[in-house]
Amino acid sequence: MDVAYALIDCENFYASCERVFDPSLRERPVAVLSNNDGCVIARSEEVKEAGVPMGAPLFKWEDVLEEIGAEVLSSNYTLYGDMSRRVHSILEADALELERYSIDEAFATLPGLERENLQRLADSIRRKIFRQVGVPVRVGVGPTKTLAKVADENVKARKRAGWGLGTYVCPPEPKREELLRRVPAHDIWGIGSAYEEKLHEKGVVSAAEFSALPDSWIRSEMTVVGLRTAWELRGRSCLDLELVRPDRKTLVRSRSFGERVESKENLRQALAKHAQRTAEKLREEGLVAKGIKVFITTKRFGDPPHYSNGAAGSLPEHIARASAFARASRRLLEPIYRQGLGYKKAGVCLYDIRPARPHQESLFGRGREEDEALTEAVDQINREYGKETVGLAAAGLPGGEGNLEREWTMKRQKRSPRYTTQWDELPVVHA
Known part of the structure; x- marks a missing residue:
């Protein structure tokens, strides 16, 4: 041939990554949890052999995991x-x-x-x-x-x-x-x-x-x-390697909240954060978008009220600018927000996506050249010093104070350090 x-x-990838930096886990069962520490989404072989299924709700299997001495960790996607x-x-x-x-x-x-x-x-x-x-x-x-x-x-x-x-x-x-x-x-x-x-x-x-x-x-x-x-x-090759990423049609960023969120300001912060991350992803892939949709939802099951809604809009031109997406998300939230409800999830979806091209689409458009220097500077700082070193003030501050503090973030009470990307979380060796 x-x-x-x-x-x-990669074998048991999430669990294996945790074991690389924490040798004490190499002889112990390891389970990694989903967003908000709800379900088991990755298992070492020992956890699989104990019968814990993929997607198992933690509260149902906590006793089994404790019985086998498993280390239970929050997901560390970074x-x-x-x-x-x-x-x-x-x-x-x-x-x-x-x-x-x-x-x-x-x-x-x-x-x-x-x-x-x-x-x-x-x-x-x-x-x-x-x-x-x-x-x-x-x-x-x-x-x-x-x-x-x-x-x-x-x-x-x-x-x-x-x-x-x-x-x-x-x-x-x-x-x-x-x-x-x-x-x-x-x-x-x-x-x-x-x-x-x-x-x-x-x-x-x-x-x-x-x-x-x-x-x-x-x-x-x-x-x-x-x-x-x-x-x-039968040995006849029909599937070539996909060396070129298929054209992206949409880009979605959403997260469930650690606690129910009622205030409009906290929802605005969450949507601004999602707008910022989608803009970063677009730039990583050399893309721009013109359409944006935001959505919010309460819990889906249990006692009412249950509520879910979304709103979509179009920007003047194709861009990958976080501030414009954040302003649009703020505007689109207004008609769908209902006061007094406890929201569990919010997200942003970008559509009408195409490859970035250096030209001005409309007579009154700003043109991408005006934003490239600023966005490249922000991306470079975040690449060099870690994500969220520079970001939108509208998204709040991680660990901040006052009304900028993020009350809507996910629960990750058992997350290990981000050993390879954060200076203040590098592993320490005592000789």
């Missing part, structure tokens, strides 16, 4: 995002091409070597990431992206059984047939619940049986998407 596809999958960037930067040195599939997964193309040499290369990548970042990874390699996913799942199964080194390269035919017989049809990458039901009705229970179905039946019952999946399982 000309190239091979590899799936590099740390996880930075560690993800470090892993991907290492992969870029060994991969021919790289697709950042998610925060803890990446697809890469590798040279089309013999299986033994691919195995050595995969082992080398795994060791390098662990040595330089401290995060354990699995590496599955195959002639297609789907078979690389199958190889990764095989590594996972072998490690659960207590053997295997964390890498696996798909064998050539006919030995690949044996591997595919061990893969349940519902575990095939890209097979959803609707297709799973069709395969069950036809008596198909494994990936091997699925790949052996006639192309005409697959195309008729599962569209061209299912047919491509079958071809991929």
Whole structure:
């Protein structure tokens, strides 16, 4: 084969990131919580073995976690995002091409070597990431992206059984047939619940049986998407790496509040903060937006009142300027705010997004050039000294006083330090 596809999958990523900087956690179960410390969203192997499911409400599983001696932590997305960037930067040195599939997964193309040499290369990548970042990874390699996913799942199964080194390269035919017989049809990458039901009705229970179905039946019952999946399982590459990010249609930023928020001023602060973060994200991706929508909601369940509403508007031109988004969010809040309600969530959605171009859209528009120097200066300060070093006063101050204090922030009572991005939270070593 000309190239091979590899799936590099960080193991228990959030828990692994926490263990890198806190050695005391390496022999303890670790559970990481969602926003406002509500549900378990990441689990070490020990927590999984204790039966704690993904998304488990903390209050229902607190006794189990305490019984196994688990360390329960708030989510630390700043740390996880930075560690993800470090892993991907290492992969870029060994991969021919790289697709950042998610925060803890990446697809890469590798040279089309013999299986033994691919195995050595995969082992080398795994060791390098662990040595330089401290995060354990699995590496599955195959002639297609789907078979690389199958190889990764095989590594996972072998490690659960207590053997295997964390890498696996798909064998050539006919030995690949044996591997595919061990893969349940519902575990095939890209097979959803609707297709799973069709395969069950036809008596198909494994990936091997699925790949052996006639192309005409697959195309008729599962569209061209299912047919491509079958071809991929047979070793015919149909899915290229997504090296270019698909055009973004919308950009949403929202958070649940740690406590119910009643005052309009606190809602204004929260929306201004979301406007600031969406503007930063736009600039990171080289985009601008013209449409903006804000939304607010009370709790969805339990005793009334229940209320949810939103309002949308359009700006004079496409921009990525936080102050303009914040002013628009303040204006759009007015018609939807209802006094006396306890709000649990607020958010901002940007739409009508396109790549930034250096020109003035309208006769009376300000033009992007006027804002570039200021926004670049703000971004540079925040990159160098940490997020929120400079921001909108309308968003309040973290840890501030008086009416600027953020009373609407999320609960993160168990968050670990942001070891890699905040000077005052760097790990301290006592020699």
